[in-house]
Amino acid sequence: MNMQHRISRVANPLVNLKPGDRVIVCEDVDTFRSCHQICAALQLKVTLIEARPDGYISLAKLQDTLYADRHGRVRAVFVSSAAAECAREVLDLAWHDATLIVDSAMNGAA
DSSP states (O other): OOHHHHHHHHHHHHHOOOTTOEEEEEOOTTOOTHHHHHHHHTTOEEEEEOOOTTSSOOHHHHHHHHHHOTTOOEEEEEEEGGGHHHHHHHHHHTTOOOEEEEETTTTTTO
16 A cells, blocks of 8 residues: 555544645644655645744744634644644634644654
8 A cells, every 4th residue: 555545544534624724734843754745645735834933833924824714714723732732722712613733743652
């Protein structure tokens, strides 16, 4: 089984993402390497929010991006486990329905 099929079988049933769906990837010091592989394998349209100079995610940029998505086209937000709680708060404050996808394999958990 190739990488694309393995990723599709694992990730896709969880959030029902389809090719062409829009997602946000928040980079930080713990960004999971496979995130870009997952997005490429599922043929997702990625909006990348680059890490701040200190290496952590920019919550303000995430919030601005979610507020700008007035029609709810962003289906998911990818974050590391270190940023999950803050990202969830931003999603809630923005009243956005995007699924939060957290990499639980960071920080030595894998």
